[in-house]
Amino acid sequence: MNNNDLEPSKQRVYPELALNIITRQDHNVSREQISENALKVLYRLHGAGFEAYLVGGGVRDLLLGGKPKDFDVATNATPEQIRQLFRNCRLIGRRFRLAHIMFGRDIIEVATFRGHHQENNKQLASQSEAGMLLRDNVYGTIDEDAERRDFTINAMYYNIADYSIHDYAGGREDMEDKLVRLIGDPETRYREDPVRMLRAIRFAVKLDFDIEEETAAPIEHLAPLLRDIPAARLYEESLKMLQSGYGLETYHLMREYDLFQQLFPTIAQYFSEEYDSQTELMLDLALDSTDQRIEEGKRINPAFMFAAMLWYPMMEQAKELMHSHNFNDYDAVMEASNRILDEVVKRIAIPRRHTATIREIWQLQLRLPRRTGKRAFRLMELNKFRAGFDFLEMRGEVEGGETKQLADWWETFQTAGRNMRQAMVTDLDGTTATGKPSSRRRRSPRKKKSKTSS
Ligand code: ATP
Ligand code: MG
Numbered sequence: 001m002n003n004n005d006l007e008p009s010k011q012r013v014y015p016e017l018a019l020n021i022i023t024r025q026d027h028n029v030s031r032e033q034i035s036e037n038a039l040k041v042l043y044r045l046h047g048a049g050f051e052a053y054l055v056g057g058g059v060r061d062l063l064l065g066g067k068p069k070d071f072d073v074a075t076n077a078t079p080e081q082i083r084q085l086f087r088n089c090r091l092i093g094r095r096f097r098l099a100h101i102m103f104g105r106d107i108i109e110v111a112t113f114r115g116h117h118q119e120n121n122k123q124l125a126s127q128s129e130a131g132m133l134l135r136d137n138v139y140g141t142i143d144e145d146a147e148r149r150d151f152t153i154n155a156m157y158y159n160i161a162d163y164s165i166h167d168y169a170g171g172r173e174d175m176e177d178k179l180v181r182l183i184g185d186p187e188t189r190y191r192e193d194p195v196r197m198l199r200a201i202r203f204a205v206k207l208d209f210d211i212e213e214e215t216a217a218p219i220e221h222l223a224p225l226l227r228d229i230p231a232a233r234l235y236e237e238s239l240k241m242l243q244s245g246y247g248l249e250t251y252h253l254m255r256e257y258d259l260f261q262q263l264f265p266t267i268a269q270y271f272s273e274e275y276d277s278q279t280e281l282m283l284d285l286a287l288d289s290t291d292q293r294i295e296e297g298k299r300i301n302p303a304f305m306f307a308a309m310l311w312y313p314m315m316e317q318a319k320e321l322m323h324s325h326n327f328n329d330y331d332a333v334m335e336a337s338n339r340i341l342d343e344v345v346k347r348i349a350i351p352r353r354h355t356a357t358i359r360e361i362w363q364l365q366l367r368l369p370r371r372t373g374k375r376a377f378r379l380m381e382l383n384k385f386r387a388g389f390d391f392l393e394m395r396g397e398v399e400g401g402e403t404k405q406l407a408d409w410w411e412t413f414q415t416a417g418r419n420m421r422q423a424m425v426t427d428l429d430g431t432t433a434t435g436k437p438s439s440r441r442r443r444s445p446r447k448k449k450s451k452t453s454s
Helices: 036-047 059-064 077-084 143-148 173-175 186-192 196-208 219-228 231-242 247-256 278-295 302-325 327-349 352-367 376-380 385-400 401-417 417-433
Strands: 020-022 052-055 070-074 088-094 098-103 106-112 125-127 133-138 156-159 165-168
Touching: 036 052, 036 077, 036 098, 036 156, 052 059, 059 156, 059 173, 077 098, 077 302, 077 352, 098 125, 106 143, 106 165, 156 186, 156 385, 186 219, 231 247, 247 278, 278 302, 278 385, 302 327, 302 352, 302 385, 327 352, 327 385, 352 376, 352 385, 376 385, 376 401, 376 417, 385 401, 401 417
Parallel strands: 070 106
Antiparallel strands: 020 165, 052 070, 052 156, 088 098, 098 106, 125 133, 156 165
């Protein structure tokens, strides 16, 4: 399918939303669960005579008994008015103009209610030919703001004035039915912002909800619209999809809807019907281990994940180069790395510092088999050794055979004491010299030739 098949919709269709106010005694959201900083912002806005609501994921996750990642605030104060109320305020964003209230590392995002677009207001709002919103700075009322939000469960507003929750689109019912449902006409809403397709998947997995039928129906057909999204935004989204603790399941659901294939065509060309190509096995391992690390509260590195996702596609190219150009393995991997990464960053803008690490991890794979003499000891000193080794272990699981043996060797080597390490390396020297493990513990050190000897 090509993009021209996707007829831009002629008109924006706004649904009639029916407001349902859930009073304080009818919901479980208490102020104790809201961060102190978010409360400060809400109260200050309210105190200055503005409307102030907690909205989005903060309300949604609290209603569902979860722990929100962050707290977003919506208000009828304009960005300028917000700035005048808070010393620690920064205005950001072009597509959406927003205020960030900074409390050290904690940031509370404050957005002014968005309104509907007027025909002739190109300065403030603009839409592409495909119906995509390019700029969106028309301010409006809370009702209008609610209609502009993506899913019903994301359009619930906690009112600091009386602690009630304003449910504009039937979010509470959908929460009870565990449904991710777009507000309004799904196709129109996806065309306005194709990233909503990714968000539907993300929330379905994270909340363990189903995607409501009409919300799900157009996704596969519209998936190619993701090609029009800037690479920087897709990078951010792909991290949210794959590195928020549910990466494995999210990838599989994205794949079902043909979304993963749009983001990573380089990888998808190695997909198989049985889900068992080396590329796919590696994806499963890498995403699963990322999920586990997040669960254990360990640090995660996007470079490691992308390195794993792209390793076998890169190696396929490297093998081709060895054939067609007679490259040695090192040159082939270098050249293939360049080609693959150039291709990927066009769609997903992986920052340079991460692509540098990806290359390092890949190059280490060529060095880890070479362990004789002082090499093994030196490799262990390298900054990226641990990442390189963890990577090798995953490859061992995928490939078995020599790669698995090599990973096991390194595992033993790392945990061994000094003498044992030396013996392991010596054994290798024996193996390479005779093809069999050496029976001697160690050859006597060769005497250096004296310069003056004739
Ligand atoms: P989480 O932060 O847990 O990932 P969230 O729902 O808070 O989930 P954010 O990206 O923080 O997601 O956005 C906050 C709110 O802004 C959303 O709940 C939704 O109401 C609105 N929103 C965000 N992105 C979009 C979008 N692409 N289209 C429409 N509304 C959006
Ligand atoms: Mg949020």
